[in-house]
Amino acid sequence: MSLSNDDRYALYHYMRLSRAIEDGAWALAGQGRMVGRLYTGHGQEAIPVGCATALAADDVMAPMYRDMGAHLVRGMEPWEIFAQYMGKRGSSNAGKDSGLHMGDMKRGIIGMISVLPDSLPVAVGVALAFRLRDEARVAMTFFGEGSTSTGAWHEAVNMAAVLDVPLVMICENNGWALSTPAEREFRGATIAERASAYGIAGARVDGNDVEAVHRTAREAVERARSGGGPTLIECVTMRMRGHSIIDPAEYVPPEQLAAWAVRDPIDRLRERLVADGLWDDGREAAMLAEHKGIVDAAIDRAAAMEDPHPQDVYEGVFASDGQTTDTATSDGSTTTGAGA
Ligand SMILES: Cc1ncc(C[n+]2csc(CCOP(=O)(O)OP(=O)(O)O)c2C)c(N)n1
Ligand SMILES: [Mg+2]
Structure with missing residues (x-):
């Protein structure tokens, strides 16, 4: 399976732009203009870019x-990411969450679930619906190696295997779960080797x-699409910054x-x-200048957006499908009626 020149340029562009946005956000945080935490993808850019480009x-x-x-x-769009980072009213979750805990169903992106690795069982359900x-x-779906030590992870992988759903599970093994090193997280040598215990395909790849x-x-996506069931892919990488911006x-x-700095995926x-x-x-300088322009424009556009209104705090939180629900009001009392 060979990649065209355009495919390779696109991989490079997305990894570089991703890092430029993160660096821009890091600077923004230093100016106190971010809401909530900033998590790093520095050094791990090859995984989301390499995997997402394999999807239709x-x-x-x-x-x-x-x-x-x-x-x-x-x-x-980069400005949407900065709107999220700045907690703007018009952001993906209207200022109710921070970091990349964002999604957009129109683009087929399920918003990140904080309780790890609960995006995985949700993805199993989505894949089951497709089947x-x-x-x-x-x-x-994507998860860190730390989350693979939870019960929910094992149940979800087992369910994906038994129901034979079209799912690709990407483990980003970056060596650390917050301050816990991988050798204190699990005993086996690899995450990928667990695939055979569940009776599914597995692969281990240089995540950089x-x-x-x-x-x-791409192989895993094609296998899933043609009825070959789920795959567990372990991408071996390293978290090059703290867990989040507040972690030195x-x-x-x-x-x-x-040892990992010399294996930077972009370089x-x-x-x-x-x-x-x-x-x-020359091409490198042109791309850096283009990305700087994109990031600067994105920050300006997001900064000019409206902040959330306190009275909207319950909007988008409760069911709105006409079912009768208990609906909290902004004064803390509870009313029963059609969902807001
Ligand atoms: C069930 C649960 N326990 C603890 C946390 C707090 N927490 C957030 S990120 C994190 C580390 C996760 O490590 P890993 O899965 O390896 O992902 P990484 O951060 O390394 O990408 C922890 C413990 C959480 N979000 N959910
Ligand atoms: Mg980790």
């Missing part, structure tokens, strides 16, 4: 808080090699960071493109 337009994806590139691939409706569609990630994800991550050994693809005669300093 009507497939559905449930990303996690490090997967900015996956949102971009699905068409989320029951006889639709040739695929669901994909975007082309390898993409090829592995002093617990990470500097030599571990140094690696650029070096390959240069070696193949497809990239040079």
